[in-house]
Amino acid sequence: MLTLHSYWRSSAAYRVRIALSLKGLEFAQVTHDLRQNAHLEPGYRALNPQHLVPALDTGDAVLTQSPAILEWLEETHPEPALLPSTPSSRAIVRSMCDLIACDIHPLNNLRVLRELKTEFGADASRLDLWARGWIAEGFTALEVLVEKHGQGFCFGDTPTLADCFLIPQIFSAQRFGVDLRPYPALRAVNERCDEHPAFVRAHPIHQPDADQVDS
Structure with missing residues (x-):
């Protein structure tokens, strides 16, 4: 199971949720209220040294930065394709x-x-x-x-x-x-x-x- 560390109003996390949904992938969510600085807590900082959302735990690695996560999704789950053919x-x-x-x-x-x-x-x-x-x-x-x-x-x-x-x-x-x-x-x-x-x-x-x- 993929686990997405997220915050509901984060634009970057929203991007990843869209891509996961388009790919038809199930995922769990762990939420961090940025207004309350929950992303600065030691446990999350250990997971993501930049202490930003999103982070995607794939089971094999923890991926950060939404563009990199979306590229990973496209490479590992190529259908439906979210990049054109040429x-x-x-x-x-x-x-x-x-x-x-x-x-x-x-x-x-x-x-x-x-x-x-x-x-x-x-x-x-x-x-x-x-x-x-x-x-x-x-x-x-x-x-x-x-x-x-x-x-x-x-x-x-x-x-x-x-x-x-x-x-x-x-x-x-x-x-x-x-x-x-x-x-x-x-x-x-x-x-x-x-x-x-x-x-x-x-x-x-x-x-x-x-x-x-x-x-």
């Missing part, structure tokens, strides 16, 4: 993933926002403004790629790793109040995924540690 197409999908994982998400995750608040005195309105700005810049570029390559999903007419990255980032964008109207291609993918059982199962509100009412 090298160029795979590179395009990975570029979409990296645009989110490298250029959007790190700038609006919890530990960065905490640093901006505690060390630089940013209040809630400035934190939201910061997050919205970086998300909008990334989504503007991603919109062009998805409009060009998507046919219902980010790339083509079936889910890929790019969708595993996009949907959690849209969930985060909505929390920060990002106006999604300028991104019709991204919104169309999100609406398609809202109806896909694998994405529904992976949604934060359906996780065992989800807040009853998200404040």
Whole structure:
């Protein structure tokens, strides 16, 4: 049995849940409330020295960093494929993933926002403004790629790793109040995924540690 160390609202953990669900893989969850610094407890730090979520215990190894975990899932459970068949197409999908994982998400995750608040005195309105700005810049570029390559999903007419990255980032964008109207291609993918059982199962509100009412 795979064991996913997770937090319901973590975008990176959400990516892994989507991929596991798309692959039809059963997994157990161990949850760590990041707001309560549960990920800093010694037991978890011993498992993942970076003390971040997610971490995936495969039984043979503990894997960290969501892009690496998703690549491992694709290599070890190749069906259904979440990468296209040609090298160029795979590179395009990975570029979409990296645009989110490298250029959007790190700038609006919890530990960065905490640093901006505690060390630089940013209040809630400035934190939201910061997050919205970086998300909008990334989504503007991603919109062009998805409009060009998507046919219902980010790339083509079936889910890929790019969708595993996009949907959690849209969930985060909505929390920060990002106006999604300028991104019709991204919104169309999100609406398609809202109806896909694998994405529904992976949604934060359906996780065992989800807040009853998200404040």
